[in-house]
Amino acid sequence: MKTQHTKGEWQAGKPNKDTWLILSEGSFICMLPTKEKNATANAKLIAASPALLTEAQKLIDNIKDYLSDVEDVNSIIPINALCEVIKKATE
Numbered sequence: 001m002k003t004q005h006t007k008g009e010w011q012a013g014k015p016n017k018d019t020w021l022i023l024s025e026g027s028f029i030c031m032l033p034t035k036e037k038n039a040t041a042n043a044k045l046i047a048a049s050p051a052l053l054t055e056a057q058k059l060i061d062n063i064k065d066y067l068s069d070v071e072d073v074n075s076i077i078p079i080n081a082l083c084e085v086i087k088k089a090t091e
Contacts, residue, residue, distance in 0.1 A: 006027050006029055007050075008024040010022055010024045011023055012043040017034060019033060020034060020043035022046050024050075
């Protein structure tokens with residue numbers, strides 16, 4: 001799967017009381033107004049997204065390696081569901 005999102009570690013920062021910024025190595029990702037009810041949680045989740053995606057992909061690969069003797073490893077419901085979420089995030 002080819003990475004199409006901005007590479008690097010994403011970080012959430014609050015340059016002023018009204019705004020959350022999500023940046024990656026100086027590149028602007030997005031901005032969230034702090035007045036939104038869940039702005040802090042949303043900013044942290046967005047900033048963690050690339051790491052979550054990477055670790056989820058590693059987990060799928062490791063599970064598939066471990067269960068290589070299972071005829072259709074993709075039919076295992078949690079694996080299938082995680083694969084679908086990764087697909088949704090990367091297509």
